[in-house]
Amino acid sequence: MLSKNVQDTAKIAEVFLEKILKSRKDKLGATIVGLSGELGAGKTAFTQSIAKHLGVKKKVISPTFVIIKKYLIRPPRPSGTPPSQGEKYKFLFHIDAYRLKNEKELLHLGWEDIISNEEHLVFIEWPENVSKIMPAHARYIYISGNEKGHRNLKLK
Numbered sequence: 001m002l003s004k005n006v007q008d009t010a011k012i013a014e015v016f017l018e019k020i021l022k023s024r025k026d027k028l029g030a031t032i033v034g035l036s037g038e039l040g041a042g043k044t045a046f047t048q049s050i051a052k053h054l055g056v057k058k059k060v061i062s063p064t065f066v067i068i069k070k071y072l073i074r075p076p077r078p079s080g081t082p083p084s085q086g087e088k089y090k091f092l093f094h095i096d097a098y099r100l101k102n103e104k105e106l107l108h109l110g111w112e113d114i115i116s117n118e119e120h121l122v123f124i125e126w127p128e129n130v131s132k133i134m135p136a137h138a139r140y141i142y143i144s145g146n147e148k149g150h151r152n153l154k155l156k
């Protein structure tokens, strides 16, 4: 899908999230999404849109230096409306593997605990840096820019 700006990206993020949550058949462990794309492609911007959509109150900033950020999900559901797909998730994890040299570093930061909890929704930038420990059921979003500064987003 083509995104001309961050507002477009926010709409695409909603569509992709719904697809990801619907396609999740087994209930074992966290839901994990790898975000691939060059520096500045819009991986963090995408995650910020997801956080906003899920009702995360805290400001989502790039986890490049802290590697892992954990946010409480508070869905803005008015009373009387039925629970939505995303409601089983309690925490959004935003991980940036850019500065990691290998899988071991992420394992030391508690990766196994993060991905074994079904209440966790995990978005990870630079998943190719830790490809060996990405679970087989992980989904991937590919973001690429074009000469106009637009972004192309693909969900796989």
Ligand SMILES: Nc1ncnc2c1ncn2[C@@H]1O[C@H](COP(=O)(O)OP(=O)(O)OP(=O)(O)O)[C@@H](O)[C@H]1O
Pocket (backbone or CB within 6 Å): 003, 004, 005, 006, 008, 009, 037, 038, 039, 040, 041, 042, 043, 044, 045, 046, 062, 064, 098, 125, 149, 150, 151
């Ligand atoms: N269509 C678009 N979608 C998303 N971001 C866009 C778009 N057009 C421009 N931008 C801008 O591009 C920048 C994307 O930066 P962002 O930090 O999200 O990239 P990133 O992929 O996370 O980079 P890094 O690999 O350095 O973490 C933001 O400043 C954002 O406003």
Ligand SMILES: [Mg+2]
Pocket (backbone or CB within 6 Å): 043, 044, 045, 062, 096, 125
């Ligand atoms: Mg980023």
